[in-house]
Amino acid sequence: MDGPVIELVDVVAVLGRFPALAGVNLAVDDGEIVLLRGPNGAGKTTLLQLCAGLVPVQRGTATVLGHDLRTQRHAVRRHVGLLGHRNGLYLDLTVAQNVRFWGATVDASDAEVAAAMIRLGVHRRLADLPVRRLSAGQARRTALACLVARRARLWLLDEPHAGLDAAARDELDETLREAVTAGATVVVASHELERAGSLATRIVDVVAGRVQPPTGAQR
Amino acid sequence: MRSGDAVTTARTALLVAGKDLRIEWASRVAVNQVLPFSIIVMVMFAFALDRLPGVPGLEDTILETVAPGLVWLATLFSLLILVQRSFGVEADDGALDALRVAGVEPAALFWGKTLALVAQLAVLELLLLLTALVLYGTSVRPSGVLLLVVTWIAATFGLAAVGTLYGGLAVGTRGRETLLPLLVLPVVAPVLIGATRAVEAALGTGGTELADGWPWLGVVGVFAVAFGAGGTLAFGPLIDE
DSSP states (O other), X not given: OOSOSEEEEEEEEEETTEEEEEEEEEEEOTTOEEEEEOOTTSSXXXXXXXXXXXXXXXXXXXXXTTEETTTXXXXXXXXXXXXXXXXXXXXXXXXXXXHHHHHHXXXXXXXHXXXXXXXXXXXXXXXXXXXXXXXXXXXXXXXXXXXXXXXXXXXXXXXXXXXXXXXXXXXXXXXXXXXXXXXXXXXXXXXXXXXXXXXXXXXXXXXXXXXXXXXXXXX | OOHHXXXXXXXXXXXXXXXXXXXXXXXXXXXXXXXXXXHHHHHHHHHHHSOOTTSTTTTTTHHHHHHHHHHHHHHHHHHHHHHHHHHHHHHTTTHHHHHHHTTOOHHHHHHHHHHHHXXXXXXXXXXXXXXXXXXXXXXXXGGGHHHHHHHHHHHHXXXXXXXXXXXXXXTXXXXXXXXXXXXXXXXXXXXXXXXXXXXXXXXXXXXXXXXXXXXXXXXXXXXXHHHHHHHHHHXXXXXXX
């Protein structure tokens, strides 16, 4: 697409009466994997939610995938996948039923749903298991398969490695690299700097609701 | 709303309803827990109200007289559990947030969840009515069948719409399990009263005329339409903020 996937200029967002974002400036280009780094309460999760159209912009200008978040906050949502601390799955449904449901929200074909399941390795034995019986890593992969089936162009991931064993973390990193190769852009908020840092093409520091200017090493 | 938008909304609503019913089919919560609960409520009513000694004319007929109200009361209690369950599956793993992020239209979500509740409530009410026939000695007069069926449909839609609307309101709050009955029960009082009077007329309880039931059905119908329209408009802001 023309221009940055995310472009935030002096963005202020308020949660209740608390200014969670206090003048954020950030531009993310197509195909990047950006790591948001910062202490708890710095505003990383709010920043991801704002980019997903869940938190309103109080001041400043914000554009995501060409949509102005002040006027088209709901329109951007169909193109964005936000994976937070929870997976957004239905625990009583099987893996295949979950991926099919989320795919159906964007009219994905059976072939697209099957391809998403194959890509995340949840297509064989796992397909007919209820999500309730999956391990944390398997459930995370299922959630990512749902994002793929939904054709999300911007992946916003909040602590995606949390609760995963080493093998599942490797699989997740590989999946994110593949997603970028397939045309997605990824923004990750993580405390696991070694793991997420090796994955990222750029690191952005978020402190007290603001994005810090890049140091020489981050540029 | 343009016709293309309406088709998309209807298709998404059916998708959500199908998903909710599939979850119930897989978990069997409605069959294994809600249905036995509602029948136990009916049996407990029977124990509590089987006789009113000293009340002339009501010693042996009290259950038959109050059966329509008891059926709707048992339905209301079951509605609360079904609504808790309907939004519990959305909250368990953050699926409601995922639906919002996926851009699923709130009106479609409202109607999808309402339709799934309608399907479950309709079956439940039918079984409760059969229970009343057996347990309370109630009988249906042939001329009242139409009124009974239309009341059944209108009241079920009204209850499901209110349940979904307030379920959406309560889902993001602390203590939603206790908040939901506080919100729902006062609001559905018109349905309880209207549906009870209409069913009394349909059954001929206490010598009620059939014609007396139609105005009460009107009350239930207006209620169902009002909450259907209100839910379509208000559900988005309710779950979004």
